[in-house]
Amino acid sequence: MMKTFLENLEILSMARGTSGDESAVRKLIYDEVLAYPDCIAKTDNAGNLIVSKKGKTQPKNKLMFSAHMDEIGFIITHIEESGFLRFSCIGSVDSRVIVGKRLLVGRNAIPGLLGSKAIHLVKKEEFDNPTKTSDLYIDIGAENREEAEKLVSIGDRAVFDSDFEKFGDGCVMGRALDDRAGCAMLMELLKEDAEYDFTVCFTTREEIGGNGAPAAAFGVDPDIAVVVEATTAGDYPCVPGDKFICKQGLGPVVSFRDNGTLYDMEIYQYIMELCGKENIPVQTKHGICGGNDAEAIHKARGGIRPVAVSLPARYIHSPYATLKISDMENTLALIKILSKNLCEL
Amino acid sequence: MDTKEMLKTLCVVDGNSGYEKAAAELSKEILSAYGKTYIDNLGNVICEVAPKKNGRHVMLDAHLDQIALIVINIEENGFLRTYPCGGIDRRGIFGTKVRVLGKGGEYIGIVCSVPPHIKDSNDKNPERDEIFIDIGFNKEEAEKKVRLGDRVMLCGKYSEIGNGYVTGPALDDRAGCVTILEALEILKDKELPCGLSAVFSTREETGGQGAAVAAFSVAPTEAIEIDVSFGKTPDTANVHSEMKKGPMIGFSPILDNDLCRKLIELAQKNDIPYQVEAMGGTSTGTNADEISVAGAGVKTGLVSIPQQYMHSIIEKVSVDDVKNVGRLLAAFVMEGGKE
Numbered sequence: 001m002m003k004t005f006l007e008n009l010e011i012l013s014m015a016r017g018t019s020g021d022e023s024a025v026r027k028l029i030y031d032e033v034l035a036y037p038d039c040i041a042k043t044d045n046a047g048n049l050i051v052s053k054k055g056k057t058q059p060k061n062k063l064m065f066s067a068h069m070d071e072i073g074f075i076i077t078h079i080e081e082s083g084f085l086r087f088s089c090i091g092s093v094d095s096r097v098i099v100g101k102r103l104l105v106g107r108n109a110i111p112g113l114l115g116s117k118a119i120h121l122v123k124k125e126e127f128d129n130p131t132k133t134s135d136l137y138i139d140i141g142a143e144n145r146e147e148a149e150k151l152v153s154i155g156d157r158a159v160f161d162s163d164f165e166k167f168g169d170g171c172v173m174g175r176a177l178d179d180r181a182g183c184a185m186l187m188e189l190l191k192e193d194a195e196y197d198f199t200v201c202f203t204t205r206e207e208i209g210g211n212g213a214p215a216a217a218f219g220v221d222p223d224i225a226v227v228v229e230a231t232t233a234g235d236y237p238c239v240p241g242d243k244f245i246c247k248q249g250l251g252p253v254v255s256f257r258d259n260g261t262l263y264d265m266e267i268y269q270y271i272m273e274l275c276g277k278e279n280i281p282v283q284t285k286h287g288i289c290g291g292n293d294a295e296a297i298h299k300a301r302g303g304i305r306p307v308a309v310s311l312p313a314r315y316i317h318s319p320y321a322t323l324k325i326s327d328m329e330n331t332l333a334l335i336k337i338l339s340k341n342l343c344e345l
Numbered sequence: 346m347d348t349k350e351m352l353k354t355l356c357v358v359d360g361n362s363g364y365e366k367a368a369a370e371l372s373k374e375i376l377s378a379y380g381k382t383y384i385d386n387l388g389n390v391i392c393e394v395a396p397k398k399n400g401r402h403v404m405l406d407a408h409l410d411q412i413a414l415i416v417i418n419i420e421e422n423g424f425l426r427t428y429p430c431g432g433i434d435r436r437g438i439f440g441t442k443v444r445v446l447g448k449g450g451e452y453i454g455i456v457c458s459v460p461p462h463i464k465d466s467n468d469k470n471p472e473r474d475e476i477f478i479d480i481g482f483n484k485e486e487a488e489k490k491v492r493l494g495d496r497v498m499l500c501g502k503y504s505e506i507g508n509g510y511v512t513g514p515a516l517d518d519r520a521g522c523v524t525i526l527e528a529l530e531i532l533k534d535k536e537l538p539c540g541l542s543a544v545f546s547t548r549e550e551t552g553g554q555g556a557a558v559a560a561f562s563v564a565p566t567e568a569i570e571i572d573v574s575f576g577k578t579p580d581t582a583n584v585h586s587e588m589k590k591g592p593m594i595g596f597s598p599i600l601d602n603d604l605c606r607k608l609i610e611l612a613q614k615n616d617i618p619y620q621v622e623a624m625g626g627t628s629t630g631t632n633a634d635e636i637s638v639a640g641a642g643v644k645t646g647l648v649s650i651p652q653q654y655m656h657s658i659i660e661k662v663s664v665d666d667v668k669n670v671g672r673l674l675a676a677f678v679m680e681g682g683k684e
Contacts (some may be wrong), residue, residue: 084579091460096470099437102502102512109660111506115579118629118655119434128469131436137579139653139661142505143589161502167453167482173442232462237424238479243463271586292464314479318440318458323480 002035002191005328006172009184012164013164013174016104018073018090018157019205022047025069029183029202036190045071046215047204055194059343063198064304065189065215065335066223066293067182067229068206070316071175074103074158076138077150083142085112087158088133091207095131097318098185105140106156113139160319170325171248177323178207178316185311185332186228189339195210197342205295210260213293217300224342225265226307227294228335230321231285232254233312245310247288248324252283252331257288260295264305267342269336271307274341307342309334348441348523348664352511355519357504359446360550361413361496362431363388367421368409372545378545379529384592387547389591390561394529394541397566401682402540404565405674406556406632407521407572411514412432412656414476416445423487424457427497431550435470440498441658442556443478447491453500454480480683481615483571501658509589515661520551520570520650520667527671533679539682540565549632556632560639563671567604567644569674570633573662574622574649586651589663591618592670601638604621604646604681611676617669622649638681648673 003011017025026049033039038054047071072091072314079085085105098114105112105184116136119127138158142148186200201218205211217225235247246253252275255261275282310330314322334338354375360368365388375393376382384390390409396402411432420426425445439458444451457477459468478497480487503513525543532541542563549557549572560568574595575581576588586593594608612619628634629647637645650670653661 038525080579081577094439094459094461096437097440097458100434100654100659101437102659111502111504111512111656113506113512113661114579114660115435115654115659117578117584118575118657119432119436119682120655121581121584122436123573125434130468130470135580137580139506141510141512146506148387165453168479169483171457171481172452194354202508207490207583208451232460234459234463235422236457236479237426238457238459238475239463245463265647284537314678315440315455317458320440320442320455322455322481326456 004044005188006007008024008032008187009051009181012180013176016159017069017071018159019070019208019254022069024100026202029187033187037193039190042055043221044215046212048212048216049202050216050219051190051200053194053198053200054192055300057196057313059196061223061343061345063343064201064220066188066201066203066227067177067186068203068227068293069183070207076152076154076156079145079154080147083144085138085140085152087138087146093317094134097121099131100336101319102161103138104156104161105138105266105278107151107285110140112158115139140304156163162319170201170321173320173322174327175319177280177321181230181311181328182228183324183329185335188332189239195340198339199270210293210296214296214300217297221301221303222304224305224307225297226309226338227292229292229308229310230313230316231290231310232316233314236314239336243287245285246283247326248314250283251327252334253285253298253312255285258285259288259293259300260291261298261306266304267307275334278337280330348469348527348668349511351523351526352520354392354517355502355522356513359498361410362410362548364496365547367410372409372633372634376543379533385559387555387558389547390545391559392543393545393549395537398539399539402565402566403678404542404544404560404563404638405525406546406568406570407525408518408632409522409545410539410547410550412550416493416495416497417553418483418489419487419491421484423482423484425477425480425491427476430472430496430648434656438471438476444498444500445478445480445491445499447497454478456478477654491577499658510661511664512659514658514660514663516662517573517652517655520573520662524670524674526570526666527668528534529675531671531675532578537678539678541678546632552631557639558634559589560636560643566634566639569646569648570631571648571670572631572651573655575652576651578653586620586622588653590620591650591666592673593620593622593649595622595624595629595649598626599629599634600647601644604644607681608646608648608677609675612673613682615672615676617673620630
């Protein structure tokens with residue numbers, strides 16, 4: 001029995017897989033897509049899961065979709081004599097979302113407390129300015145180093161201890177929705193019979209600069225690559241009005257440019273018009289911000305035409321990102337059409 | 346009484362300053378096993394364990410309220426503007442899951458955070474009136490579900506951690522309430538040499554108004570306040586109290602010095618580990634400040650449970666420390682009046 005989209009999304013959101021340690025996520029996707037029709041899956045040496053989908057016909061343009069499996073988090077760098085753990089962040093993490101949060105630490109997912117001294121002991125300037133990550137530590141309740149070493153090792157990873165939940169008017173919250181939501185949507189794409197052959201890559205190490213995607217793109221050697229991502233929706237009060245980038249509820253975000261990539265203008269304009277014809281709400285990024293696997297992919301081999309289709313996600317790189325289910329439905333509808341139309345373009 | 350179970354029972358119930366109702370009703374039910382219990386006009390839960398005897402009446406107080414947020418406006422697009430109700434830590438409030446105690450039910454939400462992709466390099470921690478909640482509803486729907494003044498509780502997970510610790514929100518000061526229950530359990534079949542009242546007081550995090558009026562009503566001769574205080578962490582050079590090292594017996598100008606010395610004597614006599622917390626200045630920052638000057642004055646002592654990460658959703662205490670505070674309180678009731 002195939003799992004539904006929301007079931008896959010929840011399972012993937014609860015899975016733990018920081019950059020370079022994506023194997024648990026990869027196994028979940030692999031085991032699920034094995035049951036999908038006409039799919040052949042393999043893992044490359046960079047840890048990417050490459051799924052070839054056999055369609056009815058050979059496409060004119062070889063098409064690749066990608067979404068990254070990895071998430072931001074923490075790596076244990078030192079165990080103090082007192083039993084407290086020191087750590088370094090994996091990916092870009094603002095200290096304001098980590099102080100005082102509960103974590104899952106190490107291979108056995110033991111509870112960890114991302115501690116800091118009590119507010120009563122904090123000086124005025126420390127209160128106003130974000131805490132330095134290097135001043136923070138993780139408490140696993142160990143009394144000393146010896147006890148801590150029985151529970152964790154240096155190099156072990158930690159992630160936020162967050163639940164996946166539906167809330168509000170058709171919204172979900174959860175950890176790592178950037179970019180497990182992209183993964184879940186591409187799994188959905190693989191469920192259906194395809195018109196043309198295409199390839200889906202579930203990539204590694206995006207959060208540390210897109211170090212998995214180049215290998216995937218080199219191996220697949222496509223003409224066009226569609227990166228399916230979760231991008232920053234800044235449509236809420238603590239973001240200055242001109243920095244909203246994109247808004248939740250307005251459908252997929254198709255990029256013309258971000259900090260890493262100038263996207264293929266012809267395809268960008270084609271998709272914007274296509275959405276009008278197909279009655280799919282669509283928006284673009286208002287402002288140049290962020291980057292994704294397209295940066296590495298479009299420079300692979302002799303060059304690959306880059307496309308990015310993203311979900312408007314609030315609060316990414318924190319314990320909980322949020323998404324609207326209607327945005328996911330509309331994005332999925334667009335991706336399904338692209339899997340056919342871009343092959344013929 | 347299973348201490349861990351009682352900690353969990355009391356920690357998972359809501360009770361923000363000025364709106365302690367759920368926690369108070371549960372507490373009333375629990376305290377009723379030890380004496381006539383009532384809830385007063387400010388919401389304090391007061392249990393009359395034994396009437397004044399031999400000219401001595403002891404009051405044990407711990408505060409029932411926990412920190413939270415209060416809704417001060419419903420903004421465009423349905424976001425809730427909130428303000429701290431108690432000392433919220435602005436350094437880590439972003440990205441916290443919350444429950445809004447709204448009209449007709451609870452609504453879950455997230456404290457809005459700014460992702461690194463769009464933040465300014467000179468971004469500060471949010472101001473007190475710039476903590477926004479996303480409950481996923483538009484303004485029209487949000488206004489049907491949430492009223493100004495509704496409380497927003499910070500979600501955390503209550504669990505054991507390491508060897509003999511528990512962690513979760515509201516341990517400040519529900520752990521203090523549990524120490525009183527520990528003491529009442531030890532004392533329940535004993536003939537008390539004095540009067541005794543147990544108080545779970547309200548509004549400590551917003552000024553201690555609850556304890557002040559409870560102390561007037563109870564009119565004790567002596568009081569022990571039980572709160573949490575700072576346990577050492579790697580970033581606290583001037584904190585000397587440590588976890589699992591026993592009750593912290595307070596010394597401060599506002600406290601009765603002889604009573605504090607008596608607590609040390611009783612800890613030594615009963616083989617209870619203890620540590621001394623000496624505080625200068627004009628106050629202890631606890632209900633002891635209000636109780637000591639209530640009515641015609643109350644000889645007051647302060648016993649604290651060492652706690653790490655106070656005012657967060659990962660507050661942490663040692664179960665043994667909680668039990669040992671309970672033992673010390675029982676010893677004080679039985680022997681504190683003796684020369």
